[in-house]
Amino acid sequence: MPAAYEELIATVKDTALLRSTAAILGWDQRTKMPPGGVEHRSKQMAQLARMIHEKATASRIGELISACEADSELVSDPHSDSAANLRELRRSYDRSTKLPADLVEEMARTRSVAEHEWEQARAKSDFSLFAPWLSKNIDLSRRAAECYGWGPEDEAWDALAEGYEVGMRARDIEAVFSPLRDKLQALISDLQSAPRHPSTAIRTVKVAIDAQKSFVHRVAEAMGFDFQRGRIDTTVHPFCSGTSPGDVRITTRFAEGMFFEALMATMHEAGHGLYEQGLPTEHTGTPLGRAVSLGIHESQSRMWENFVGRSIHFWRWCQPIVAAEVGGDAGKLTADEVYEGLNIAEPDFIRVEADEATYNLHIMVRFELERSLMNGELTADDLPHEWNRRYKEYLGVDVPDDARGCLQDVHWSGGSFGYFPTYTLGNLYAAQIFEKVLEDIPDLYDSFEKGEFSPLKSWLNQNLHAHGSRYTPAELCERITGKPLSSEPLLRHLESKLRPLYRA
């Protein structure tokens, strides 16, 4: 390899190494740190952020990338190690150097106040307290979008969304979301008026937290999550973090009356964790060793949560073990009762509590609103009205107040515009990829019924995890499934599961 490329990779790995140190401090803060450590920890995090930013934006990196891009040996095959690394390094270097320092500082400062004000506003359910801060965040994000720039057929929202999902454009999202929205609305409406409703028996079950902990550990292990290279802890908001494929840390949450929910949350995070553990270790610290996007990451968590954990096949294996090892009321349920309880589709107004079908409508509301906010078609003050109007139209529900309406999510208070669609992209990718897995492994569901998950895990390791960021998300989707992203597989999945359950 040419000297410039070697130097570039060494420099990039050095920065990634420091980033992984910040990741451990972040994990520690959320899982282990005593309350008295907060002030000192914020200083540690600020110091690391400053050092990482300096390293990532050093002009030497720009020079090295340019020198490598001029070397045809390195870039002629667009999917070679070097070309893929250079494509991604160019993208992130440009993004991190395009914002002027004073804008970055103003965003950070405003964000930290805005998050605080949002908490207050939500507690009082008073949007007017948050409106001026949302306005500031909108203004700053639009200025940032202008710094990033966008193509002649693109728009401001695209420039921001690119930071979460490479190549995601609002018009493409719209093209996939629109048919999905229409058909989901129809499906949900049919379910609402259906003659039969799934069993709600799981709702009354209580399980001691310790028993839940060891059970979710067992299921994560069965999925193939490697506890020699990972761990699981308890937090209020579950997440997945770590330093490298050898050290992947997931968290989950427990409540006595939420045993099955804790299991779903664990399978979700373990799905993220399997992706991280499956990345190629020889490329750690470079784009080739990194997950490709939030949307693809979410496809892994949703696949294990929804396509495995909410399938009747999984429960035919799992419920007898619940009966034997957890017992009590939980053990008295049948596999069908648990399966039904985990697949109740009911429009409501809180995103994070939404079921698999209605969830995507919550995302669409947010996508449309943030797109308009970035285009200048809506202002902060329009938000409550426009939010509530869409909830009525798409989900048929009356939002009772702003706390349970447009103040429910943290994202916009933190200046994250363009993030929400990655959740639904995750569902879409999961469905489309899972159809391909079923094609390749016809007896996949039989393996679930036997508690064998290594066929699915190995398939994902080989066809998805091993690629890191070699391909863009769209390329990866085409490469794996042979087709561009479509709403059809997700709709087929939901229709074929929910209509029989509701006899609709």
Place this chain on the structure above:
Amino acid sequence: MPAAYEELIATVKDTALLRSTAAILGWDQRTKMPPGGVEHRSKQMAQLARMIHEKATASRIGELISACEADSELVSDPHSDSAANLRELRRSYDRSTKLPADLVEEMARTRSVAEHEWEQARAKSDFSLFAPWLSKNIDLSRRAAECYGWGPEDEAWDALAEGYEVGMRARDIEAVFSPLRDKLQALISDLQSAPRHPSTAIRTVKVAIDAQKSFVHRVAEAMGFDFQRGRIDTTVHPFCSGTSPGDVRITTRFAEGMFFEALMATMHEAGHGLYEQGLPTEHTGTPLGRAVSLGIHESQSRMWENFVGRSIHFWRWCQPIVAAEVGGDAGKLTADEVYEGLNIAEPDFIRVEADEATYNLHIMVRFELERSLMNGELTADDLPHEWNRRYKEYLGVDVPDDARGCLQDVHWSGGSFGYFPTYTLGNLYAAQIFEKVLEDIPDLYDSFEKGEFSPLKSWLNQNLHAHGSRYTPAELCERITGKPLSSEPLLRHLESKLRPLYRA
């Protein structure tokens, strides 16, 4: 404050902040990290060590220290904030810049192999495997001592010991250790032939690990260890770490048959922890906010372990709670039985298992040997013979093999010569300071019997912890007790406790 001093303090705090990040990674590695994280973690630690070394040895620091030292306002009062900080910063800057880079590298490289070879040699109890590596470590440490330099009346060992205990000289240690050795030998010999031996009833007690965990937590809390600013975890080798007085982390270890030992280990580490929690937060990151030495640190752990935890007064409070909350065989013991069981003095050949009295003889053997190794009076090959000879002479025991002899400790394999005496210094300081506490608080033992430990904790906070490194260890000892360090208080403590127990 002059600009040079402000800049110096800001720079020093920045380095200390990064050091505290390394501390968290070290804590994580020993308590939480999955085994698969080892390789990546060693890269993270190496990166941080490199960055910290660069920051700590930057020539700018030397310039700033010199500029400040020339400013009489800053240094005229030797115990002012600025003078104390400058004294300590000068010392550590000089030490960290005196060794040439190639020697530092050779030491690090040799050490990591030597530790590995030591493990092998110990496992096979074959000193000859380790001898060449010990030779190399001796040679490198002597070269390092020459770089540090020593005064006309000092010796090579002093130059190394200074790194662990400011101002510690071999001749001073000898002056304190010699009378201690003679009188301890006489005491132990009397106890050996005494007509009565303390109860060994605690040795058969078994307590479930979970019950032990919550009990040691309760006792640490009673001592005043603040769990809002600290935590306790489980490791094979207990230690105390953290980032700042707001985040202090201790660890302990458990075995079913070692309940009382786990409690003593916890009180020991909590003693360290109270020191760290008691340091002045306004000086975090500077010498004034740092513990003064290993010996003084050890005085805090030993005081809580031996002067509180091994006192009959403590057990008159504690044992009824054991009976009520732990129950079982542990609960059936009387306070006297536990007190006696924790005060059995028996010569043996393993340092870390030694009792309060014989422990110091183990240290003296090591001090004499490492002093001679550094002076060139002994070589590595002489070690087993000289070790075993001293164990026979001082402790009256026949060392069965090298694994349980001169291969038992990790220190020398890691190139740490001059460290061992800090353990006995801890015992000596603890005894001398504790006599002063008893003078100032005559009803101290009554408070122990009521489970009230805040009089002792507050006294230590005020008279010791709050000073950070404002005074040298010797100055601090004089300031607190009015006298230089002496062996008398420790001897009085051991004689007055052990002779009655043994009727000797």
